[in-house]
Amino acid sequence: MSKHEKIEKNIGLMGVMVAVVISFAGIIEIAPLMSQASVVEPVPGLEPRNPLELAGQNVYVSEGCYNCHSQQVRPFVDETLRYGHYSVAGESVYDRPFQWGSKRTGPDLARVGGRYSNEWHEIHLMDPRSVVPTSNMPGYPWLADTPVDIEQTVESMKVLKMLGHPYSDDDIANAAASLTDKTQLDALVAYLQDLGTAMPRSYQ
Amino acid sequence: MSNFWHWTVIIVVIAHIVAYLWLLLATSKKKVDKREDNTTGHVWDDDLMELDNPMPRWWLWLFVLTIVFSLGYLYLYPGLGNIKGSKEWTSVDEFKTAYEANTEARNRSFAGFINKPIEELIKDENAMLIGKRIFSNNCALCHGSDAAGAVGFPNLTDDDWNWGGEFDNILTTITGGRMGVMPAFAPALGEEGTKQVAAYVRSLSGIDHDTSLAAEGEQKFGMFCAACHGPDAKGNDMFGAPNLTDDIWLHGSHEIIETALYEGLNGNMPTQKDILDENRIKLVAAYVYSLSNQ
Numbered sequence: 042m043s044k045h046e047k048i049e050k051n052i053g054l055m056g057v058m059v060a061v062v063i064s065f066a067g068i069i070e071i072a073p074l075m076s077q078a079s080v081v082e083p084v085p086g087l088e089p090r091n092p093l094e095l096a097g098q099n100v101y102v103s104e105g106c107y108n109c110h111s112q113q114v115r116p117f118v119d120e121t122l123r124y125g126h127y128s129v130a131g132e133s134v135y136d137r138p139f140q141w142g143s144k145r146t147g148p149d150l151a152r153v154g155g156r157y158s159n160e161w162h163e164i165h166l167m168d169p170r171s172v173v174p175t176s177n178m179p180g181y182p183w184l185a186d187t188p189v190d191i192e193q194t195v196e197s198m199k200v201l202k203m204l205g206h207p208y209s210d211d212d213i214a215n216a217a218a219s220l221t222d223k224t225q226l227d228a229l230v231a232y233l234q235d236l237g238t239a240m241p242r243s244y245q
Numbered sequence: 246m247s248n249f250w251h252w253t254v255i256i257v258v259i260a261h262i263v264a265y266l267w268l269l270l271a272t273s274k275k276k277v278d279k280r281e282d283n284t285t286g287h288v289w290d291d292d293l294m295e296l297d298n299p300m301p302r303w304w305l306w307l308f309v310l311t312i313v314f315s316l317g318y319l320y321l322y323p324g325l326g327n328i329k330g331s332k333e334w335t336s337v338d339e340f341k342t343a344y345e346a347n348t349e350a351r352n353r354s355f356a357g358f359i360n361k362p363i364e365e366l367i368k369d370e371n372a373m374l375i376g377k378r379i380f381s382n383n384c385a386l387c388h389g390s391d392a393a394g395a396v397g398f399p400n401l402t403d404d405d406w407n408w409g410g411e412f413d414n415i416l417t418t419i420t421g422g423r424m425g426v427m428p429a430f431a432p433a434l435g436e437e438g439t440k441q442v443a444a445y446v447r448s449l450s451g452i453d454h455d456t457s458l459a460a461e462g463e464q465k466f467g468m469f470c471a472a473c474h475g476p477d478a479k480g481n482d483m484f485g486a487p488n489l490t491d492d493i494w495l496h497g498s499h500e501i502i503e504t505a506l507y508e509g510l511n512g513n514m515p516t517q518k519d520i521l522d523e524n525r526i527k528l529v530a531a532y533v534y535s536l537s538n539q
Contacts, residue, residue, distance in 0.1 A: 046287065069257055073250035116340040118347045123382070125520060127340065156520070158513035160397055161387050172395055173386055242519035244344065 084131035087239040089206040090232070092216035093223060095197055096189040097232025100225045101140070104181060109146035112139075112236065125152040125237070126244040132237070135206055147178055152237030162230045184226040191220045251326035258325060262315060269308050355524045363412040367535035376532025379525050383517065384533075392536055396497045397512070402536045405493045407512075409482040410537065416530045422516030425485035429509035433469055442466055443502040449478050449490045452499050485512065 048055050074080050090098060101107070114120050116127040128151050133139045157165075161172065166184060169176040195216050202208045220228075246254070277285055279297045287295040322330040358365075358372045366372050381390060387398040394400035399407060407425065408418050434442060445462030447454035467476065473486040480488035487495060494501075496510065517526060 049287075065257060065261065069254050073246045073254060076250065077246050116336055118340070118343045121340075121344065122347075155515055157387065158515060160511070160513065164397070172389075172398070174390075243522075 080130040081134060082131055083134045084129060084239055087132060087135065089135045089201070089208060090235065092194055092198065092212075092219050093189075093228050093231045094235045095201075095232075096191075096194040096220060096223070096225075097228035097230070098136075099190070099193065099197060100184065100229045101232060102138070104184075104229075106150075107140050107142050108144065109178070110140075110148065110150045111142035111145050112136075112149065112151040113141040113143075114149055114151045120149070121244040124149050125242045126240050128237075129240070132239060135201075137201060137204065150233065150236055152240075152242055154234045154236040154238040155242070159230050159234065162233055163226060166226060166229065181226075184229060185224055187225045189220050189223050189225055189228045191217050194220060246327060254326040255328075258319070262312060265308075266312055269305070269312075273305060352524065355528070359524050359527060363531060363534065366531045367538065372528055373532055373535060376528040376535075379521065379529040380532050383520065384529065392533070394495075397495065399495055400493075401533050403493070404537055405488065405491060406482070407480065407485045407487050407495070410534075412530065412534045414482065415533050416526065418514060419521075419526050419530050419533075420516070420518045423485055423512070423514040425510075425512035427473075427486075427505060427510040429507060430469055431507045434465065434506060438462075438465055439503055439506045442470065442506055446470075446478070446489050446502055447499055450492045450499070452492075 048058065089095075112128070112133075114124040114126065114128045121127055128141075132151075133141070163185075165172050166180070167182045168180045169178040170180075195213060198206075198208050198213050198216055202213065277297050280286055283296055283298075284294045285297050319325055320330065321332050322334055324330065355375075358369045361369065361372075380388075380392065384392075388394050388401055389398070392401040399405075404410065406414070408414055408423050430439065430442075441458045441462035442465050443462070444454040444456075444458035445460075445466050448456070448459040466478070470478070473481055473484045474489055475481050475486070478489040480486045487493075495512070496505065521529070
């Protein structure tokens, strides 16, 4: 049996060899990034999310906001004119999982922090069409009646600390107290108001 | 990237290119011992056989071309570790160039009218068209596409202004944003006092009210409310305190007076100076000004 035939007739062996060949691309494209400062180090001024914002991020993910909203301003003129300074990697080092995305049914939210008032966000999340008549975003009225999951948020903080987020033991001990009586709506608004605020908002 | 990765990337990439080239040449030279009927002798599924026809030449040359292309690309553009490539291209530089060109183009199109005094600016059709577009993109989400506002978000088409309706006031509001804060008066007024002041405030706009309560409320209004809303209750641009003597209710209707007194009220217009440049702020401010100053 020739070598060629041996590989061709043994799908397991061929699978392994294909994986080896492809993994070279992975090593060259992905592995160096993991040690590159601009990718793994936070931009100056970036703080890990406080407990309320973190609870908001969990709501953002569990409600599937990422299905329609990206969080990545690409370095193109029209995008920076609309959304502000293009996103940089060091901004999302405390996002696990990151929310960059590429699906934009709604607008990009990478720099939505501070763009609208808290009151606007509350009204808009409960009933988007009461402020934007042409919006096709669904309302999320139950967020206002649902308390944040305190236990889950504290657990999130512990896991993130293990992964290197600089939470102190005090931060984690005080987290539960700062979340009492907070609704998922409060948390989500706090999260949205924090998005993209570590960088200058505009590119000018 | 670190020295280790720098060299790893260079070595692996070059080694791959060389290996592909070798694979291409080696396999094209290799003779397969064929049978007389031009098949390779491989048989699948009983009767499926493989012919040994050579691949088209032009198609093989395409492979060589991709290798030549990759070498040219790696010479011109970054790709080998930390080597910048002869063009020193970066996506940030490309963006900067495009952004500067766009800014120049925008300023050129603004140049015709941006320095006009406001009274002329609002008569300039192009300026108002651009102003309206900036408004639609940035302001309509709260104030509505017709600028008529919504509950909690002021109507910009009437003559009632919480922070002043002169062009300069509007410019300041858009540039820096506004933060209106009415504190909670529950501790100072109590339940009875709240009812009295609410009745007095209703009397100011001629709404049905309890006259005896209102009479009690007048004095309390002077003590607690006049500091911001003015002794005549006509409001104060300095604090964004609304005029209470008209029948315009930013937060819906007069029915919220009690809650507002009891719990306080906040209004926040976010700053726009980080989002819009000076010229665009001026144009959108002029557009807003034009809505009530035709």
